[in-house]
Amino acid sequence: MLDIRFIRENADLVKEGARKKHIEVDIDRLLTVDDQRRKLLHESENLKAEKNAASQEIAKLKGDEKGQAIVRMKGVTEKIKDLEARLTEVVDEFNALMLRVPNPPDEEVPEGDDDRDNVEIRRGGILPEFDFEPRDHVELGELLDIIDIPRGVKLAGSRSYILKSEGVLLEYAVLMYALETMVKLGFTPMIVPHLVKDIAMIGTAYFPGGEEQAYTCERDSLYLIGTAEVPVTSYHYDEILDEKDLPLHYCGISPCYRREAGTYGKDTKGLYRIHQFQKVEQVIVCAADPKISAEKHEFITNNSENLVKALELPYRVVLVCGGDLGQPQKRKYDIECWMPSRGNYGETHSSSKFYDFQARRLKLRYRDSEGNVQFCHTLNNTFVATPRILISILECNQQKDGSVVIPEALRKFMGGIEVIEPKK
């Protein structure tokens, strides 16, 4: 969410930002509603002030005088009720519009419609070369008996899967390696609720707009998280932190659930786009300083880049274009790892900078050195998401017989296993 004052004073900039993001929002309507809102607010507040003053007086009056005053105030109370009803309507519309206004992206964010217009910034690692016909991860998974998609689908429908044997060990090795590294980097690991209230979904800006993407437990009005970003960023919901405690470095580990509505026919094969996965997520809460935000953004991006390097995966970093940017981000980098079966890099990480966009919704503030209350800045980035990253690991490290060599860094988390051998 943006500051309404900022919107009032920079309407053109906000409109331009929405245009660049290809998000439709009626800023003029918002400004009109804002005017009405303030006008009604003013009127009703004046009446309330009158009412409050009169109430004080009445307490001191006696007899007839008192009776008359009470009758007089009845009328005022009615008027206030009337105004309040109108105000509520206007405020509802105002709030709904406010939640839709996108965060204007950084100037350097390239123009573009979708992920094809993202701009590559740098590459790392060496693409694997095979002197045999490489298998995709689905074939490898079957051969090694570590991935069972048909039975996953049988039990839970499309985009479901089962990991078994070394597949499970590999997934947990990835997670454990990630967790250990996060702690070394000074992040506080957190296990958070996977079911959250709407305040967390709205606060992190998944709602409104992303309702279709989330699984709902309607009976309890709870939502399954699509990422630990949601509960971790919401951790200090409605709190005022002390500037000296910032920046905060948290990392959440959690399963992630996504309905993948509207993606029918897209990435249907294998473990790329699935309903449930696990993730270690970096979250930073820092002071409201664009410079610090920018530094932290590079920091969390580098962290993930280093992880990918440690896993010996070829990757590239792209700067996400306007059209591929979500409502809340100022700027986003994706890290994409090489996936031989796709003949391309596939997104494995998403590194976002928000400024105070989420913090405003989350009432996440801090007291600065001068004693002023300010909204924090927030950032987050995938540290590792699995099993998607397993696609790269399996496919890039396969050998002619279908066996897969485990990256050095993961072995100690898999009981020393160096190679996963075919079972049949």
Add this chain to the structure above:
RNA sequence: GGAGAGGUGACCGAGUCGGCUGAAGGUGCUCGCCUGCUAAGCGAGUGGCGGCCACAAGCUGCUCCAGGGUUCGAAUCCCUGCCUCUCCGCCA
């Protein structure tokens, strides 16, 4: 799930036969004084959100879990919901 108790400011904690309580008192915190050091002591200050406005001063509204209601007027009365605690039952 059954039976009770309760939700007040950063924290603890008064305040319910409605008005003078945005809220006593204490702690914490800030500033000043005092002080071989520390501790203690003395004085003053100390919520959040919003409107008018320059995000100043000032004026003003809201805020005692949330949402409704009664009333000229509610932290105080009524209803609903949420949460916490205790006992019992069940159970990973």
